[in-house]
Amino acid sequence: xxxxxxxxxxxxxxxxxxxLKVLSHPQRLRxxxxxxxxxxxxxxxxxxxxDLEQSAVSQHLAKMRQAGIITCRSDGTKRYFRIANEHSITxxxxxxxxxxxxxxx
Amino acid sequence: xxxxxxxxxxxxxxxxxxxLKVLSHPQRLRxxxxxxxxxxxxxxxxxxxxDLEQSAVSQHLAKMRQAGIITCRSDGTKRYFRIANEHSITxxxxxxxxxxxxxxx
DNA sequence: TTGAAATATTAAAACATTATGATATTTTAA
DNA sequence: TTAAAATATCATAATGTTTTAATATTTCAA
Numbered sequence: 001x002x003x004x005x006x007x008x009x010x011x012x013x014x015x016x017x018x019x020l021k022v023l024s025h026p027q028r029l030r031x032x033x034x035x036x037x038x039x040x041x042x043x044x045x046x047x048x049x050x051d052l053e054q055s056a057v058s059q060h061l062a063k064m065r066q067a068g069i070i071t072c073r074s075d076g077t078k079r080y081f082r083i084a085n086e087h088s089i090t091x092x093x094x095x096x097x098x099x100x101x102x103x104x105x
Numbered sequence: 106x107x108x109x110x111x112x113x114x115x116x117x118x119x120x121x122x123x124x125l126k127v128l129s130h131p132q133r134l135r136x137x138x139x140x141x142x143x144x145x146x147x148x149x150x151x152x153x154x155x156d157l158e159q160s161a162v163s164q165h166l167a168k169m170r171q172a173g174i175i176t177c178r179s180d181g182t183k184r185y186f187r188i189a190n191e192h193s194i195t196x197x198x199x200x201x202x203x204x205x206x207x208x209x210x
Numbered sequence: 211t212t213g214a215a216a217t218a219t220t221a222a223a224a225c226a227t228t229a230t231g232a233t234a235t236t237t238t239a240a
Numbered sequence: 241t242t243a244a245a246a247t248a249t250c251a252t253a254a255t256g257t258t259t260t261a262a263t264a265t266t267t268c269a270a
Contacts (some may be wrong), residue, residue: 007138008201010131015207016200017131024125025258026118033112035123043217056259058218068207077216077267087203091196096113096120098192102120130228150246161229163248182237183245 021069027052028060032092035070035083042078047055127172128196133165137197140175140188147183158186 008016010037021027030050035041041049047057061081069088072081083089113121127133135155140146146154152162168185169175174193176185188194 002197007135007142008204010135012204013131013134013138015204017129017134019203020125020129020196021201023259024122024129026115026122029118029122029125030112030115033118037112044215053260054217055219055261059258062218068270074267077214078204079217085203085206087199087206090199091125092194094122094192094199098124098190099113099117099120101190126227132228151247158230159247160249162229163246164228165249179237182244184247 019067019069022063022069023088025060027056028064029092031057031060032064032069032088034063035081036089036092039058039080042075042080044078046081123151124174127168127174128193130165132161133169134197136162137169137174137188137193139196140186145185145187147185147198149178149183151186186194 007013007031031046031076038045043054043057043061044065046052046061050057051056054059061070061072065072065081068084069086070082072079076079112118122204132155136151139151139154143150148159148162148166151157151166152159155162166175166177170177171185173189175186176189177184179185
């Protein structure tokens with residue numbers, strides 16, 4: 001992997017900051033972690049497991065879905081969610097490492 | 106690297122989301138990119154290169170410094186900034202890859 | 211077809227962040 | 241010591257986000 005020389009176009013910078021903004025919320029991070037651990041969850045499992053409001057969870061899921069961070073499939077009245085791609089996990093793991101490293105000092 | 110089973114303590118989740126929140130701003134991302142490209146910049150170089158307000162740049166730099174994303178050293182009346190650790194760059198590169206991949210489709 | 215379960219949507223208040231202009235501080239050179 | 245350059249701080253108006261409670265929609269089973 002080579003070092004990039006040119007700055008990204010502004011349009012891409014905006015897209016990056018949008019994605020990061022979606023990740024930068026404690027409840028959404030917890031939801032993402034849960035999806036990473038369990039693989040797939042329906043909305044009800046999430047708000048029960050994390051003790052959050054149904055409405056809030058639904059809104060957070062919608063936001064993460066719009067940002068392309070998670071995907072969902074329907075099964076009856078339930079909707080199952082999972083992490084959409086490896087980038088979301090990369091960031092999650094990067095943060096885990098960063099936190100772990102800070103804990104070392 | 107093994108798959109993590111347990112969720113991070115809430116305190117760490119908060120720290121993660123704080124760090125991501127700081128990164129999730131277009132101007133701050135552009136500043137970070139510039140630092141990645143140039144290695145080190147003083148505040149004046151930054152607001153000139155990116156055509157931003159002096160005051161805004163100073164505030165953004167302070168925020169990134171508090172978050173441990175960048176460091177600075179003084180030289181005369183100037184202050185030189187650089188990226189503090191590899192995690193910030195990892196996230197930056199992860200986002201670059203994500204954006205690049207989206208461009209492919 | 212109706213009721214119940216699961217999820218989504220909406221609207222408003224509460225809260226947080228950013229941009230802007232003005233002013234303050236720090237450092238050095240004259 | 242004073243002036244100028246560089247950066248930082250402050251106050252606040254403008255925006256944006258989150259929470260909450262209430263309501264709406266969708267799906268299936270009885």
